[in-house]
Amino acid sequence: MNEQLRAISGLDRVIHEPGRLVIMALLAGVKECDFLYLLHETEMSNGNLSSHLARLEGAGYVQIEKTYRGKVPLTLLRLTRAGRAAFEDYRKALKAAF
Amino acid sequence: MDRPKRYENIDGTGEMAMGVMMLSFALVGYLSSVLPEGALWRRNGWATFEFIPVVFIPIWAFQHWGVKAIKKRFTWPRTGYVAYRCSGRSWWTWAVAIAVLGAGIACLATFARRFHALGLERAVSMAILLAAYAFFVFRWSREHAWKWAVLVFMALGLLAIGLVVPGGAVESFPPVALFLGLVWLGSGVATLYSYIRHTQPPLPEAG
Numbered sequence: 234m235n236e237q238l239r240a241i242s243g244l245d246r247v248i249h250e251p252g253r254l255v256i257m258a259l260l261a262g263v264k265e266c267d268f269l270y271l272l273h274e275t276e277m278s279n280g281n282l283s284s285h286l287a288r289l290e291g292a293g294y295v296q297i298e299k300t301y302r303g304k305v306p307l308t309l310l311r312l313t314r315a316g317r318a319a320f321e322d323y324r325k326a327l328k329a330a331f
Numbered sequence: 332m333d334r335p336k337r338y339e340n341i342d343g344t345g346e347m348a349m350g351v352m353m354l355s356f357a358l359v360g361y362l363s364s365v366l367p368e369g370a371l372w373r374r375n376g377w378a379t380f381e382f383i384p385v386v387f388i389p390i391w392a393f394q395h396w397g398v399k400a401i402k403k404r405f406t407w408p409r410t411g412y413v414a415y416r417c418s419g420r421s422w423w424t425w426a427v428a429i430a431v432l433g434a435g436i437a438c439l440a441t442f443a444r445r446f447h448a449l450g451l452e453r454a455v456s457m458a459i460l461l462a463a464y465a466f467f468v469f470r471w472s473r474e475h476a477w478k479w480a481v482l483v484f485m486a487l488g489l490l491a492i493g494l495v496v497p498g499g500a501v502e503s504f505p506p507v508a509l510f511l512g513l514v515w516l517g518s519g520v521a522t523l524y525s526y527i528r529h530t531q532p533p534l535p536e537a538g
Contacts, residue, residue: 262336264414272533274411302407307412
């Protein structure tokens, strides 16, 4: 297997799914954001976004913090250090492949 | 991917901040023309730094209270809250960019005075101010096509000021800053209005 094919087969499958890739790309550009921002930007349904976030949280890539702004529930999301590193590796691998 | 960065101006607050800054500069120009010759303000002309609080206090106040109030009242409940990362690199980039721009303008003014090329000085300074808005629209607010019409209006306004107001770039700066400040501010308010019209707060968060 040559280098390019190895780079493709070695892509992180948690990040590679299009929905999660969009989420990771958005979170990589910010310090933190709330659930509503991701909902607005990704145009996913609540359930779909929640399940992708749960998968990313399970992989240790995203930190989810449930809090309140006044009396309104607020879900804050940010990439973990491992998530940021994984996304950077994913970008490098994709660049190497194409 | 610069989409999160463009989100910062989704409500027009970036343009409003620029408008406030230009209006502050117009105030500086106005104060310079009405205060007596011997006043501390005018002792060193434009080289003095006394005008800095007049420019920076309104900008700081707008950023601290105005932008926060708009974001809290309209943006965050409608399309979400975002906090941006502050890296050392971007701080340095901005500092270098501002220093280079300031040095460029100072060199241009010196060159123009020395060679009495006031027409050139005025034309170049207006072109720079126009290019700033064009860059802003191209980089941060491309989805609003009407802003290119604002750019044309801005160019025509600057041309009119250039033809009507006598003197060099320094003499024409107060009306130019007033005009540009109002246009930037108007553009920001129109963006906010458009944003409010096209977005609705969703039902309570289900995340």
